[in-house]
Amino acid sequence: MDPIQSLLDLIQQTGARCRLFDMGRRVSKLSSDTFGRVEQGQVAYPQPYLHHAWIGLLLWHPKEAERNAVWFLKLPLDEQGLLIQAVRDDLLQRLLKNISGLLDGGPDALKDNPFSFKPDGEKMAVFHAHANQALGLPASLHYEYAQQYFAGQIGYEHWPNLGLQGIADLVVRLDQGSNEALLINALPQLPDEPLKALCRALEHVEPGHRLLQALQPRLEQSLAHRGDDRGILAALVRAISNSRSDSLRQACLTQVLASERSRETEVLVALATRCCESLKNPALLQAFLERLAAGEPGQNGFSRILADLMFMPTLRRPIMQAFRNPERSETLSAAIGAMFGSGFSSH
Structure with a gap:
């Protein structure tokens, strides 16, 4: 051996x-x-x-x-x-x-291994959907119900019976049969809770252009919303975050960052943790940093989120360049100073 x-x-x-x-x-x-x-x-x-x-x-x-x-x-x-x-x-x-x-x-x-962990329910469902596909096994028993639900055959008000596993099976098999079309047709009518659950599953796959276009009206409705939308905007950001359609994804995220709602903690966390690929774009990154500096998480949140993002090999340099942008606001300059100390050079 x-x-x-x-x-x-x-x-x-x-x-x-x-x-x-x-x-x-x-x-x-x-x-x-x-x-x-x-x-x-x-x-x-x-x-x-x-x-x-x-x-x-x-x-x-x-x-x-x-x-x-x-x-x-x-x-x-x-x-x-x-x-x-x-x-x-x-x-x-x-x-x-x-x-x-x-x-x-x-x-x-x-057993008793300090390096083992248990994923949350959403990630576990997506992992199992991928595992069944990799092993050539059929989807779970919840898959058919999810297809019927999003096809409108059961009634959209019956969402409490919709399981995470069924949604995960559906999005992992997005390119099979009429699954993508089912979701596109359902999106305008979905109640808030199944919409959020679907969005949180879509972040784990790569939704195409047509599905992203179908999500856009819900995104615009959410951006126009004042007050607590119970996490819908953050969920929509997550759904958009991994789309193959670069130009439309960036356009949607630009729209989000142009809104005052992008200062909300849950939205900023969704942008920071799910949109890393998009944040390589200098304009999006600059807008994100400005919102984060003026956002609800405060200085502590700014420093913690940036410490995590700067740990990523592909984002450290772009973030440092954005920090040195002479066009940055006083608010962003103050947040950077508080994070690194007033000796941080802008040159």
Whole structure:
């Protein structure tokens, strides 16, 4: 047996096949090649969240389904976003101690493991939808009900019977059958609660141009709303955040940031945690920083949100450039000064 030097080595030697998912900001596929390089300390983890790598592993044995297992691991990263090698070694030692559970695919493999975590219900539902698809299994029993609900066959008022798993199955299979058309037709009539649940599921996939266009009127209604919309605008931002339609996505987010409502804590958090790709755009980033500096989270929220965003390899430099923008407001300058100290140079 070859010496085990990485988590992927260990999994391979159990005879399992493995599919990896990032479970941090959203549920997305993570290539074994990328994770292998992260494990060896060759590259920073691509999607850090709160200074950790949040990883879901689907382990399966094609001929012994009873040995299939799911692991969720939360691994701390250093200041450069690299996996801490001592942590990787500690994790391997703990797994090797539970080798019997590991070989059997049993839950004992992660027993008392400080690096394991349990995702929230929404992420768990999306993960299971992806897992069934990866294994060539049918969707859950809730899938058909979700299709009937969004087709308007059950009555939109019956949303309390709509489960997270059914919605997750539907959005993960967005390109199958008439699933996208069902959602497009339903969006104008959906009550607030199922709209929010659908939006929070859509952040984990890549909605296309037509679906984004169908979300736009609901976004405009929400932006015009004064008072508490019970999280609808934040949910819509999340739905838009991962769309393949770059130009329309950026136009929608520009509209959000032009509104006074973008100072609200929940909206700012949705922008910060879900729209990282869009925030690479200098104009959007500048507008976001201005809203954050003047927003409800205050100085403490500004500093915490920026500390998390600047930990991302692709956003640190753009944020530093935006901080030095001579056009920035006094409010933003004061927030930067309070975060870094008054000695922060604008040059």
